[in-house]
Amino acid sequence: xxxxxALLLFLLPMSASAQNVPKLVPDVSQRQINIQSGFTGAxxxxxxxxxxxxxxxxxxxxxxxxxxxxxxxxxxxxxxQKIAGIWVNADSxxxxxxxxxxxxxSSRPLDQIVNSKTAAIYELGLDRLQLSPSGEVNAAEQRxxxxxxxxxxxxxxxxxxxxxxxxxxxxxxxxxxxxxxxSVPVGVYTAETLLIRDGRVIVADDNVEVRIRxxxxxxxxxxxxxxxxxxxxxxxxxxxxxxxxFAGFVFNRL
Amino acid sequence: MDIYLPIANLSVNxxxxxxxxxxxxxxxxxxxxxxxxxxxxxxIFYGIPPAVAAASxxxxxxGASVSGVFAHMKRGGVDFQMGGVLVxxxxxxxxxxxxIFEILESLGQIDxxxxxxxxxxxxxxxxxxxxxxxxxxxxxxxxxxxxxAKRRHHPLVAxxxxxxxxxxxxxxxxxxxxxxxxxxxxxxxxxxxxxxxxIMVPAxxxxxxxxxxxxxxxxxxxxxxxxMASTMMHSLTTKAVDIVxxxxxxxxxxxxxxxxxxxxxxxxxxxxxxxxxxxxxxxAIRMALGLGWRPDExxxxxxx
Numbered sequence: 090x091x092x093x094x095a096l097l098l099f100l101l102p103m104s105a106s107a108q109n110v111p112k113l114v115p116d117v118s119q120r121q122i123n124i125q126s127g128f129t130g131a132x133x134x135x136x137x138x139x140x141x142x143x144x145x146x147x148x149x150x151x152x153x154x155x156x157x158x159x160x161x162x163x164x165x166x167x168x169x170q171k172i173a174g175i176w177v178n179a180d181s182x183x184x185x186x187x188x189x190x191x192x193x194x195s196s197r198p199l200d201q202i203v204n205s206k207t208a209a210i211y212e213l214g215l216d217r218l219q220l221s222p223s224g225e226v227n228a229a230e231q232r233x234x235x236x237x238x239x240x241x242x243x244x245x246x247x248x249x250x251x252x253x254x255x256x257x258x259x260x261x262x263x264x265x266x267x268x269x270x271x272s273v274p275v276g277v278y279t280a281e282t283l284l285i286r287d288g289r290v291i292v293a294d295d296n297v298e299v300r301i302r303x304x305x306x307x308x309x310x311x312x313x314x315x316x317x318x319x320x321x322x323x324x325x326x327x328x329x330x331x332x333x334x335f336a337g338f339v340f341n342r343l
Numbered sequence: 344m345d346i347y348l349p350i351a352n353l354s355v356n357x358x359x360x361x362x363x364x365x366x367x368x369x370x371x372x373x374x375x376x377x378x379x380x381x382x383x384x385x386x387i388f389y390g391i392p393p394a395v396a397a398a399s400x401x402x403x404x405x406g407a408s409v410s411g412v413f414a415h416m417k418r419g420g421v422d423f424q425m426g427g428v429l430v431x432x433x434x435x436x437x438x439x440x441x442x443i444f445e446i447l448e449s450l451g452q453i454d455x456x457x458x459x460x461x462x463x464x465x466x467x468x469x470x471x472x473x474x475x476x477x478x479x480x481x482x483x484x485x486x487x488x489x490x491x492a493k494r495r496h497h498p499l500v501a502x503x504x505x506x507x508x509x510x511x512x513x514x515x516x517x518x519x520x521x522x523x524x525x526x527x528x529x530x531x532x533x534x535x536x537x538x539x540x541x542i543m544v545p546a547x548x549x550x551x552x553x554x555x556x557x558x559x560x561x562x563x564x565x566x567x568x569x570x571m572a573s574t575m576m577h578s579l580t581t582k583a584v585d586i587v588x589x590x591x592x593x594x595x596x597x598x599x600x601x602x603x604x605x606x607x608x609x610x611x612x613x614x615x616x617x618x619x620x621x622x623x624x625x626x627a628i629r630m631a632l633g634l635g636w637r638p639d640e641x642x643x644x645x646x647x
Contacts, residue, residue: 126587128347129354163647167451175459175634178451183647237642271347271354307349314350314582322578325586326571329406329593336597337410 112140113294115155115282120297122269123304130246130271133157133299135194135280136264146260152195152202152285153255153263154213157299159189159247160276166238182234185221189274191242192249194265196257199250202285211283211290215239215250246270275302350585351395357591359389364592368407368599373607374619377404377538377566380465382592384626393454394444395585397536398577402589404538405570407596408563415560422511422557426564428518429525429543433569436529440573441580444534448581451645455634457534462631464531468541469623476616483613512553512561520551525565532573538566541623 118134135155141147164187170179195202199214208217220238222231242248247270255265263282281295303311313321346357363385371378379400386396415421447453503517524546528539543562547553553561577584607615 124347126347127345129345165451165645165647167643167645169638169641169643171637175455176636176638177455178643181451234642238644241640241642241644271345272352274352303349307347310349310586314578314584314586318578318582319575321586322575322584325402325578325584325589326405326574328586329402329574329589330409330571332590332593333406333409333597334413336406336593336601337413340410340597340601 109142110292111142111284113282113284113292114138114140115280115294115297117280117297117299120299122273122299122301124273124275124302124307125305126307128271128307130273131269133267133269133280134264135267135282136262137282139261139263139284141261147286149286151257151260151291152197153257153265154193154195154199154202154283154285155255155263155265155267156191156193156213156281156283156295157267157269157278158191158281159274159278159301161186161188163187164238166234166241168234168237182231183223184238185223187220187238188218189276190247190269190278191215191218192251192267192269194249194251194254194267196253196255196263198252202288203290204288207288207290211293213283215243215248245272247273269301273301277301346587346591348391348395348585348588350399350583351391351588353390355389355391355588360588360591361595363389364403364595365599366595368596368601369603369606370599370619370622371407371596372600372603372605373610373615374603376540376544376619377407377570378596379404379532379535379537379539379570380461380541380623381626382596383536384461384630386588391588392583393457394448394581394583395588397457397534398574398581398583399585399588399592400536401532401538401570401573401577402584402586403592403596404536405567405574406589406593407600408538408567408570410597410600411563412560412567415563418560419511420557420560421564422509422553422561423564424507425509425512425514425521425553425557426561426568428521429528429561429565430568430572432522432525433529433532433565434572436526436531437533437569437573437576438529439526440530440533441576443530444581448645451643454643458630458634460531460535462627462634464535464542465623465627466631468545469620469627471545472616472620473624476613476620479613480617483611509553511557512551514551514553516551524550525569528565529569529572532566532569533576538570540566 115137122131163185165181165183167178167181169176203213208214212218239248255263257263278299278301279295280297280299283293284291344357345354347354367378367381382400383396387393447456503519505517506515507518508515528543531537531539540562544558547558574584
């Protein structure tokens with residue numbers, strides 16, 4: 090709350106100087122997603138209002154794009170090739186900042202609402218992500234790896250791009266649904282909203298955070314496995330022994 | 344019924360996992376094998392990451408072999424001295440397996456090596472079993488008595504120095520041979536999530552020349568302790584043991600094992616072995632084809 094207040098204080102002089110720029114009031118349906126035993130994925134509603142200066146919506150159409158982005162991480166991408174009749178990992182490439190999750194929805198197809206330069210600046214669209222590949226000099230090869238990475242994540246449901254799924258009501262209210270698969274990595278996600286008009290991003294807001302975390306038993310198991318490995322291993326052995334012994338005991342009585 | 348696996352980080356259908364465990368359990372009850380060689384590949388086909396599949400399958404084998412060990416102990420079917428030597432070898436094997444796992448994972452070749460090992464191992468064991476059981480099935484059909492295999496240890500084993508007397512196994516051989524055998528199966532357990540019973544049993548019979556009455560019990564004894572060691576080792580190194588997955592597999596497999604044990608009593612042992620050989624060969628062929636076919640995913644991601 091204090092942080093929000095400080096932010097507002099900081100923003101006030103700026104908004105005063107930019108009188109003609111609309112303001113976005115974005116929000117999400119859940120600020121926190123808890124992963125529990127029954128978790129099969131989630132649906133997130135990103136919605137909000139566009140506040141125009143003097144309360145008047147401009148002539149002509151506006152477009153909205155929303156982006157939900159997971160924490161960036163470093164990964165190695167390996168590529169299988171057929172060598173001596175079998176498929177083995179042959180080539181690999183490192184990427185320094187691959188979002189754990191990236192979903193973008195827009196009111197119209199991205200290439201119709203922004204030019205490629207703007208799309209590149211704001212990283213709009215799966216083909217515009219800045220993944221920071223390292224160590225690869227050959228541009229064609231790099232492209233192949235980037236495409237492979239995006240395609241892999243897209244089919245796993247971790248990268249998404251949907252056009253026409255942002256509904257805009259009376260140029261003022263917007264909303265979009267984004268699906269999150271069960272294999273979503275934990276972390277702090279940011280929800281970004283961009284107001285687009287005449288091929289330009291008029292205003293962008295990325296101040297909404299969504300926390301995705303495991304809770305309860307799932308959190309306990311993860312922490313134990315990571316930080317108390319010896320204890321966790323002993324527990325796993327014990328549970329397995331007891332369950333096996335108990336089943337044998339029960340079936341011998343039947 | 345969907346259940347989230349906290350270590351695999353994905354949601355699976357609990358019923359599928361229980362049925363998978365149950366199916367493998369029926370087979371393991373019928374044949375007296377742990378069934379890890381089926382669980383791990385089936386989990387991988389279902390979409391569980393290979394490391395989690397191998398680690399959790401070995402945890403499951405522990406539970407699946409407990410009651411068998413007790414049953415054989417009551418019958419005096421466990422040679423504890425031999426079992427102890429095998430376990431010591433096995434524990435060192437899991438250590439070596441962990442190191443190999445780490446090296447292969449950093450090279451990105453762990454999946455391929457797991458696949459190739461499965462093909463080689465299942466192919467050769469399945470082939471041998473098919474041949475042996477076919478001969479005895481044909482012999483039974485022709486009404487001839489099946490010639491009992493001569494019990495003798497392999498000349499290589501006989502030449503090793505420092506002989507011990509293993510009373511229950513009826514052997515006077517060097518402990519180095521079972522130590523090496525235990526070591527190799529320990530590596531297998533760590534990499535493949537198998538108990539190693541289907542390597543251990545023929546090796547005990549045909550390489551070491553152990554008495555048939557203690558072979559299965561001693562092999563189960565070794566499997567019990569080595570899978571425990573490999574669960575610990577996976578917990579400490581790969582951190583890939585998913586206890587939720589292991590529990591659901593166990594619920595299926597311990598139930599299935601009881602059904603399998605009852606089914607086995609109604610079947611002729613030669614046909615039973617032929618059936619097992621067919622299953623082992625089928626898995627081997629499926630995995631071999633998997634190596635040659637263009638995989639669904641050309642690319643794989645590994646977090647740095």
